[in-house]
Amino acid sequence: SNNYLNLSDGNKMPQQGFGVYKITDQAEFDQAIESAWNHGYRLFDTAQMYKNEQNLGDSLKKLNVPRDEMFITTKISEANQGYDGSINSLKESLKKLQMDYVDLLLIHWPINTDFFETWRAFEDIKKSGLAKSIGVSNYDMVHLQYLATQAHEMPVINQIEVSPLMSQKPMLKFNAENNIITQAWSPLGRGKVLNHPTILAVAKDTGKSTAQVILRWHLQNGIAIIPKSIHDERIAQNADIYDFELSTLQMEQMDSVNTNHRVSKEPELVYEFGEQYPY
Numbered sequence: 001s002n003n004y005l006n007l008s009d010g011n012k013m014p015q016q017g018f019g020v021y022k023i024t025d026q027a028e029f030d031q032a033i034e035s036a037w038n039h040g041y042r043l044f045d046t047a048q049m050y051k052n053e054q055n056l057g058d059s060l061k062k063l064n065v066p067r068d069e070m071f072i073t074t075k076i077s078e079a080n081q082g083y084d085g086s087i088n089s090l091k092e093s094l095k096k097l098q099m100d101y102v103d104l105l106l107i108h109w110p111i112n113t114d115f116f117e118t119w120r121a122f123e124d125i126k127k128s129g130l131a132k133s134i135g136v137s138n139y140d141m142v143h144l145q146y147l148a149t150q151a152h153e154m155p156v157i158n159q160i161e162v163s164p165l166m167s168q169k170p171m172l173k174f175n176a177e178n179n180i181i182t183q184a185w186s187p188l189g190r191g192k193v194l195n196h197p198t199i200l201a202v203a204k205d206t207g208k209s210t211a212q213v214i215l216r217w218h219l220q221n222g223i224a225i226i227p228k229s230i231h232d233e234r235i236a237q238n239a240d241i242y243d244f245e246l247s248t249l250q251m252e253q254m255d256s257v258n259t260n261h262r263v264s265k266e267p268e269l270v271y272e273f274g275e276q277y278p279y
């Protein structure tokens, strides 16, 4: 049921994964990861900033499954950016995860300092095999255009906030035109959009839950998703979205919910690149 997407570097990535932001209790972690695995999730997404790479590593170890059946993502925090910071902190992350490599390494947020140096480290990390694929997170078009002025290879993923409240259609289009897969974090808007009347109406039409129609809307927009839940029944429900389809009209109803509302901070603004910025 879980589709794989082709990345522009030749690797494959599950379209649907499991986000672990804010899960920190080990017992809760073990239960969530086991539940997710049993319901078919193979991609697990963490970050240095979440402070739970060790928890994830411990939980995955208990599953006792082959490494190459998992797809693991982590992200270099803002504090660890720069050439040496990226490489050294990745090695720390790998120790915590108890792995030799990650499948996907992302720059967590664009920052002004070390903008190109961090990416140069990422290109070397990919060459060394410590990450199979490299990408970015929370990059706007301008950040990607700026990166393109010096990058030898471009990110294969841009993981950004996308939900019915923050549909990001222009950014999705830009990523797609540049062979960058969009991966949505907080695809359910951190759960804040589950009682929206329009989405409730679409859910009623389809006989599915609001979470399911939201996740289905993302899939039909061609993007990857990493919903988070600690509850077995919801983890199962969120994976059970491959046996129905939203009509064009229902997709338009879902699109109409957008208010450009972020649940988190804005990426640093373009003018902060100052005179360096070429556009």
Ligand code: A2P
Binding pocket: 019, 185, 186, 187, 188, 189, 190, 191, 192, 194, 209, 211, 212, 226, 227, 228, 229, 230, 231, 234, 235, 237, 238
């Ligand atoms: P919980 O972990 O208690 O199940 P997002 O992935 O957009 O950040 O959303 C995560 C939030 O949505 C969490 O608070 C999670 O709660 C909740 N959530 C996830 N899946 C469902 C679901 N199927 N039904 C209701 N709430 C859900």
